[in-house]
């Protein structure tokens with residue numbers, strides 16, 4: 171639904187993280203307050219920062235540092251894990267290879283997904299079949315990212331528990347058939363620094379990632395804390411910067427959660443412009459539904475919106491595959 175928000179709310183989720191698996195969680199006044207703040211943030215902006223998430227700052231920082239190290243390698247080294255249709259769209263893409271609304275983005279990235287095998291889900295996932303392409307330099311890259319993925323999955327499950335309560339549902343509303351077996355996407359992204367100068371004499375850059383929405387339930391953004399580049403669009407079309415706040419993740423809602431809530435929560439448009447002269451990295455973890463989940467508005471959300479189904483039913487895996495196939499020219 172989104173509003174003319176001018177800033178992105180920051181929520182301390184420590185009580186939710188500690189207690190969301192306790193059957194009496196909602197009776198706890200600190201949890202109830204987090205739930206209320208989540209509801210406000212998801213309605214107003216579809217974007218929020220979280221602190222008190224329990225993932226060690228040292229690990230979050232190591233993930234960004236190793237990402238800087240990888241992108242600083244010679245191009246030939248990075249090409250050893252090149253992404254193509256043959257790799258199931260997994261691996262490294264150079265600057266300009268990913269396309270958003272027809273325009274090449276000024277970013278390079280490694281894309282990883284839950285591994286799929288041929289014929290799984292009746293062939294729905296076949297374009298994405300393959301093993302992830304992890305770099306062998308820096309040597310501990312795969313191990314670190316896999317450790318990080320486990321923690322992001324667990325944290326996302328907990329935030330989704332809070333969101334389920336925020337909608338007035340049961341705590342496990344998004345488990346079972348919706349996301350009892352959540353698919354994940356990891357995008358390890360590098361944005362080259364600005365090399366030109368604006369009329370005002372400031373560094374300026376091309377668009378690092380064009381305006382888009384995310385595809386699934388919830389995104390956790392781990393961004394460099396010394397460059398402001400991520401921008402979120404409010405109702406009047408103003409771009410509000412998600413200024414880095416050390417120790418936090420930027421969280422945002424994806425298309426599947428928008429459908430589930432019948433638009434009560436928005437998958438807000440956002441884009442990236444790195445106007446800093448320095449190279450910026452972001453590691454974005456996407457917590458998605460089950461790959462084959464059939465997603466339509468929940469009854470409790472239909473009730474909140476006058477009973478009319480505003481959004482079409484979607485199959486998550488189809489949505490993802492159609493996006494991935496248009497993000498590349500092959």
Ligand SMILES: N=C(N)NCCCC[C@H](N)C(=O)O
Pocket residue numbers: 268269270271355357379380382383384385386456493497
């Ligand atoms: N898995 C997710 N959400 N990836 C977001 C990528 C957004 C850019 C992409 N070219 C696009 O147009 O969607």
Ligand SMILES: O=C(O)CCC(=O)C(=O)O
Pocket residue numbers: 357359379384391393399400440441442452454
């Ligand atoms: O670089 C960022 O801060 C966000 C990237 C993003 O929006 C995405 O990969 O979907």
Ligand SMILES: [Fe+2]
Pocket residue numbers: 382383384440
């Ligand atoms: Fe995004």
